[in-house]
Amino acid sequence: MQIFWFLPTHGDSRYLGTSEGARAVDLPYLQQIAGAADHLGYEGVLIPTGRSCEDPWVIASSLIGATKKLKFLVAVRPGLHQPSLAARMAATFDRLSGGRLLVNLVTGGDQAELEGDGVYLDHAARYEQSAEFIRIWREIITRSHETGTFDFEGKHLSVKGARLLFPPVQKPHPPVWFGGSSAAAHDLAAEQVDAYLTWGEPPAEVAKKIADVRARAERQGRTVEFGIRLHVIVRETEDAAWKAAEELISRVDDETVARAQAAFARMDSEGQRRMAALHAGGAKRGRADLEIAPNLWAGVGLVRGGAGTALVGDAKTVAARIEEYAALGIGKFIFSGYPHLEEAYRFAELVFPLLSRKARTQLAGGSLSGPFGEVVANLDAPSRLVS
Ligand code: FMN
Numbered sequence: 346m347q348i349f350w351f352l353p354t355h356g357d358s359r360y361l362g363t364s365e366g367a368r369a370v371d372l373p374y375l376q377q378i379a380g381a382a383d384h385l386g387y388e389g390v391l392i393p394t395g396r397s398c399e400d401p402w403v404i405a406s407s408l409i410g411a412t413k414k415l416k417f418l419v420a421v422r423p424g425l426h427q428p429s430l431a432a433r434m435a436a437t438f439d440r441l442s443g444g445r446l447l448v449n450l451v452t453g454g455d456q457a458e459l460e461g462d463g464v465y466l467d468h469a470a471r472y473e474q475s476a477e478f479i480r481i482w483r484e485i486i487t488r489s490h491e492t493g494t495f496d497f498e499g500k501h502l503s504v505k506g507a508r509l510l511f512p513p514v515q516k517p518h519p520p521v522w523f524g525g526s527s528a529a530a531h532d533l534a535a536e537q538v539d540a541y542l543t544w545g546e547p548p549a550e551v552a553k554k555i556a557d558v559r560a561r562a563e564r565q566g567r568t569v570e571f572g573i574r575l576h577v578i579v580r581e582t583e584d585a586a587w588k589a590a591e592e593l594i595s596r597v598d599d600e601t602v603a604r605a606q607a608a609f610a611r612m613d614s615e616g617q618r619r620m621a622a623l624h625a626g627g628a629k630r631g632r633a634d635l636e637i638a639p640n641l642w643a644g645v646g647l648v649r650g651g652a653g654t655a656l657v658g659d660a661k662t663v664a665a666r667i668e669e670y671a672a673l674g675i676g677k678f679i680f681s682g683y684p685h686l687e688e689a690y691r692f693a694e695l696v697f698p699l700l701s702r703k704a705r706t707q708l709a710g711g712s713l714s715g716p717f718g719e720v721v722a723n724l725d726a727p728s729r730l731v732s
Pocket of ligand 1: 392393394395420450451452453454523524525526527528529530542543544573574613614615616617651
């Protein structure tokens with residue numbers, strides 16, 4: 346099991362939908378989150394891309410020196426730059442970080458935003474472009490430093506004599522992860538990526554997506570790994586966790602929800618449509634309505650785009666829900682919680698020790714070599730949790 350945390354490069358706060366209790370996301374704060382994730386044994390952090398985010402490559406580069414083992418899952422959007430440049434950036438980052446790069450291929454699902462970035466392609470054409478982009482990227486970064494130059498003539502992207510002189514540390518290339526819920530996305534995952542990611546849908550829906558991507562990959566003679574992106578609200582008791590969930594959206598008013606949902610409805614992202622459907626486009630507001638599967642809460646998606654669901658519960662329950670997704674074939678988990686610094690600690694301290702021994706031994710950090718905790722009466726270290 347690989348557990349990632351998230352860098353909130355489009356803002357962080359105690360409450361959604363308000364500036365009350367919000368904090369500045371500046372370099373010292375991002376260094377604190379990345380440093381905490383590194384220290385706690387998270388495998389890496391996801392850094393998103395988009396109009397509403399600070400630039401992910403600049404953010405990731407600024408954090409190499411502040412971390413030791415932490416990996417960076419950096420979102421890359423085809424169409425914003427040429428695949429040759431993206432390959433060079435990836436190789437340089439991988440070299441400077443000692444092999445700590447993963448790439449998240451992001452096609453994009455908001456036509457208006459993409460046009461602002463100079464991408465005038467509809468959904469189908471964007472996926473054609475993504476497929477060409479990652480094919481060229483993989484060829485350049487994997488082989489061109491050994492075999493010489495690479496030529497490709499596609500419908501959207503072409504290169505002639507492309508070459509990368511400085512190879513990445515990771516072979517054959519830094520892992521490529523990818524999310525998207527349309528048929529075109531599933532095809533691209535089956536054909537070209539290492540891991541397919543889904544936002545946190547109920548387990549039964551996730552199982553269907555895994556089966557579909559697996560079947561498409563099998564037809565290509567390939568295998569794909571699977572990951573999920575979820576928020577998490579974990580507390581000592583179930584009651585406290587649900588209170589925290591309600592508190593998180595306590596400042597959100599109806600007008601803000603309506604505005605957010607109207608913006609999501611304009612997008613052509615199938616993944617976003619599925620997220621909005623979980624709370625019926627904002628119509629469901631109460632706790633009973635928003636708990637769309639046991640301990641899976643759709644409240645975040647009332648105002649946040651993209652990942653809109655959270656696992657809510659006490660530590661034992663949340664750990665059990667994680668194992669449930671793991672049993673479906675999910676091996677990669679990307680979590681977050683508000684505020685991201687405190688919740689990185691809370692989640693690791695409460696939940697990591699409760700994951701199965703197999704999952705715990707695969708965690709990236711040395712965090713399992715305790716015992717930790719303040720010595721009792723100058724005599725004994727507090728007893729170790731063993732299961
Ligand atoms: N879209 C973005 O614009 N920026 C992101 O950083 C981003 N990160 C994503 C992370 C995960 C885990 C997933 C599942 C999706 C993410 N997306 C992001 C959206 C997808 O990349 C994709 O563009 C979108 O879902 C539209 O594709 P679809 O219609 O196939 O669902």
